[in-house]
Amino acid sequence: MMISDFGEGWVGSPIEQWTAVLLKSGVLFWFGGFLAWAWDHDLWSLGWLNLFQWVSNLFKPVPTLLCIFSLMVMMSAIANIVKQFDLFVLRFLEGYYPFPRRFWKWRRDIRESLYKIKYDRYQDLAVKSVRTPEEDAELSGIEGELIYIPEKPAHRMPTDLGNYLRAVEMRPDQKYGLKASVCWPRLWLALPEPVKKELAEARDKLDTAVRVWSWGALFLIWIYYAWWAVPVSIVAIIFAYYWMILPAAKSYGQLVESAFDLHRFALYKSLGWDFPADFKKEYEEGRKLTAYLFRNRPREH
Secondary structure, eight states: OGGGGSOOOOOSOHHHHHHHHHHHHTHHHHHHHHHHHHHHTTGGGGHHHHHHHHHHHHOOHHHHHHHHHHHHHHHHHHHHHHHTTHHHHHHHHHTOSOOSHHHHHHHHHHHHHHHHHHHHHHHHHHTOSSOOHHHHHHHHHHHHHHTTSOSSGGGOOSSHHHHHHHHHHHHHHHHHSOOHHHHHHHHHHHSOHHHHHHHHHHHHHHHHHHHHHHHHHHGGGGGGTOTTHHHHHHHHHHHHHHHIIIIIIHHHHHHHHHHHHHHHHHHHHHTTOOOOSSGGGHHHHHHHHHHHHHHOOOOOO
């Protein structure tokens, strides 16, 4: 999703900032690794008092401080390396990297079957002149799901996350002729600061969920010391993935779509492009503007 490249930066409350730092830096990952190492060396059998005494005997001020400093530098360096893979991980979870291909094809085929079942049920309920309260609730739920799935099968992705972000990315094009991957960088620069702040906060929550997924996947390396690293890793991965969808990706996606809905006029104005007086012509004008930005086509007016 190209619009995910813009709007980074945590601007939430101090508690949210500290929570983000804790989750992003991998502190829990390293703490879990220490617990796995202690489990492997059976340090718990010493008892809490003896364990404290054992740690105290190891403490030598200068060497210990040097060791702590070295560990902090190493942890910071590894955290920065993991950060560089945020966009790769997000795109992988969206389904942009089809490896192994058979798995992605299998996932896509299953999702197409489920989509057809939901769409057929939606059609059956929508045409009914009289519906029960239960059917109204079911229809509303299906509508809420279908709106986050691209209409054309060729545009659908093999994952829920990919379908949602793809659907949101395509909506400005469908409504206004503005291709998000082309227009979003320009629109971002023209947005008011309060809007940027909201977008940056929502984007950072998405980044945090992606980073938690990465640390959760990396947690598998501690299986060398403890078997329970596997279930912990699986729980972290599942938790992070559904956090990406609800609320992180949906909140960010809705704000991006709203930015186009409410501030696309600023894009036209910033580029010196006349906004069409007739809203019926806006879609065609949006297509021309996208072509101008993407392919450097000359203006036709």
